[in-house]
Amino acid sequence: MDQHFARTDMLPPMPPPVTERGAIKWGRENLFSTPLNIALTVLGVGIIWWVITASLPWWLNSVWTASSLGECRDIVAASAGEGATGACWAMIRQWWGAFIFGFYPPTEWWRPILAFGLLFAALSPVLFSGQTRNLTLILGVVLVFLVGTLWLAEAPALAFALSVALVVGLLALAQVRPGLTLWFTVAYPALCFWLLWGGSVWGPLVAMAGFAILYGVFRFGSPFIGLAPAAGAGVVAAVLWWLYLDVPVVNSLQSMLPFSLRSINSDQFGGFLLAIVIGVTGISFSLPIGILLALGRQSDMLIVKSLSVGFIEFIRGVPLITLLFTASLLLQYFLPPGTNFDIILRVIILVTFFAAAYLAEVIRGGLAALPRGQYEAADALGLDYWRAQRLIILPQALKISIPSIVSTFIGLFKDTTLVAFVGLMDPLKGVTQIVRADINWKGIYWEPYIFVGAIFFVICFGMSRYSMYLEKKLKTDHR
């Protein structure tokens, strides 16, 4: 006889053993899997422990109100006992204006603040062309930021009202005709220049009129004499305008309608204001120049190619400091006798060239990474060179090179600290040196460097995270 036994119901599954679940399993896998890993973990914990025990009391004993380093130390000794260490952030409280604005007169601080806020208002039409929702969002944030900071900076009532009216007007425009906000972007450089440096409002306006003349001549001349000659005529007309008519027109307009802000010298700029002015201008001008150089380097035309290669390799071969010294010492030799233009402008030009050469190499990498078929397809469609570049090649090449482009931008922003060597007051060396030379704060070293370093870190880290987000967002291939 045969007996069968078959289980009719399943056993309930046992929970995994204690060592194979939860924190223990995770620790066994991630911290203690091999003897080497155990050693590394112990070492890591040791380092963290050392850093914490060494610096935690210092952070905890921070002093926020004092008028000198000695007073700070007395307060720390009184509260935490003799021999205790403590950070003295009171120094930052006393000097933060210099760290942010340099020697920019405090009564005029609303101007850089307004320019900074409007920067985002000017950028948003480019970043979100025609998307009313995003435009409204950005402009709303700008409005809140401006109202808050201008109120804190005790801006004059008229300036306050005008800036709020400007942003509200832009907001209204974004609701009705979002495309038109782009004109604000076009006008922004002149507005920003006028806000920061002050002087007569007519200077930047008349200079901008030169570009309008260029465009007008090109637009109305091209049906009669062809595209290229019209462009040439436009450039000639604009240059003539700037060379001969600019100054008299500005003077006569100024005498008729005197409307000007207090003029600020370049040596009053400093701190992060200076770093951001140089960084933002350098970034926005180096990208187009870099693209042109990269295209020139990839070109079939021998002369164009060798000039581009020569420029790129020369700039990349020398340190930025030597280029900055060229700006401060050598430009006076290379320009017509008697020319003497602003040191910040000279520095910006050289920094732009420097970044453009690096960008050109980065973009060239992107151009080279595109499959040959893309170029051939563009040709097969009958697109001419510029259309092919604009519609087919560059969008893809730039997309590939976004991470490297952004890290070049980060490098440029960090390199703005080097302007200290040509006598400008950057936040790191310039301002910190002044603070450390102050009799009250002599001997302070961690606090200013931590403060400046933290701001740089936040900006640069933010830029690199944004590039990662952009890269992910633009990733359209299905590999």
Added chain:
Amino acid sequence: MAMAADVPKDSFRLSMLIYDTRYRSYTIQIVVLVLFALAVAWLLNNTVQNLEARGKQFNFAFLWQRAGYDIGQQLVPYTNDSTHFRALLVGLMNTLVVAFFGCILATILGVLIGVLRLSKNWLVSRLMTVYVEMFRNVPLLLWILLSYVLLSETTPAPNAFRITDEMAAAGEAPAASMILWDSLAITNRGTNIPSPLFERGLGSADLGFMTLNLTFLALVLVIAASVFVNRRILVSARATQEDTGVRPVTWWKSLLVLFAPTIALLIAMGFHLEVPELRGFNFQGGILVAHSFTALLLALTLYTAAFIAEIVRAGIQAISRGQSEAAFALGLRPGRTMNLIILPQALRVIIPPLISQFLNLTKNTSLGIAVSYLDLRGTLGGITLNQTGRELECMLLMMLIYLSISLIISAVMNMYNSSVQLKAR
């Protein structure tokens, strides 16, 4: 029937220079060339006029005038009576020595951090991420200034190392003590390190334009010879392995060849270290390394290492998992997989960006000006320029030198790069 080929033959018209793609590139190039030549002529003309207006001439004769300033760190003999050219050489050597040690240290640290960042150990990889992000996102200038300030303001003065008789009697320790078995003293004036001395050195030979240290030369020659012999041993071992399939044991031969001759030479020349000692108010003996050098080297190393770590990490991650899985399937152990399979392939991805990091490091040595380190920028582009007032010559010469250094480094590294690249057949 009319033939389609009867199209009228175009005669050349002037407008074809712009609208015909066959001629357009010539037009563009000629226009560009003319514009470039005009720009160069304009700049040169301005320069000539400006030089005339200032009553200056463009020549390099000032390089042979007396310099008249002192340089702290000098790797070629120099006094303030030497010429500006000599000062230039000293500066150049100072630039190169920081760049050389910086590249080596940054590579070692960078590879270590890059590999650890990929480690399966959660804690260690997070710590390395913190390191990389911290150093990459803060300007190099901050690290240079901070290390300099920390070195020169938080380190004890030399007299803190003193043990007075009362302290010895009371059994007290001095406020500061030397580290690394009493051979290294870090004071607020600099770091005192032991110096190598030879009792029976070979002296030096005067070649007229420079003096040659024969002791040093002998050492270099012996080391080069041992490396060459070692390479021969390895080549012959390889040949034997190819012939017979059995690799002869070479490690003891290599060790012997690499180290025995050098050690024998050092003993023969009476090599010993002179340890710095506190005498009077300062340390005597040994070598005083200025804080400007240490701070610059430290900051450059830490900063560049963060970038190299990212390059190494990207290079290793670029190798597909299939490679290491295939190696494991063949039965290779993890260490050999890394050495034989992953690294040779990753190296091809790593080297080109590594070259540009070396170039960046070399160019960044010019930031030594922030801590008054007298490198090329500090001598030729700094004191010499200010003393002689020859901005144009000094700046052009300095740019030329930096450019040549960059080109030489990239040429050498590109040669190395092409030797490790895949040979496409």
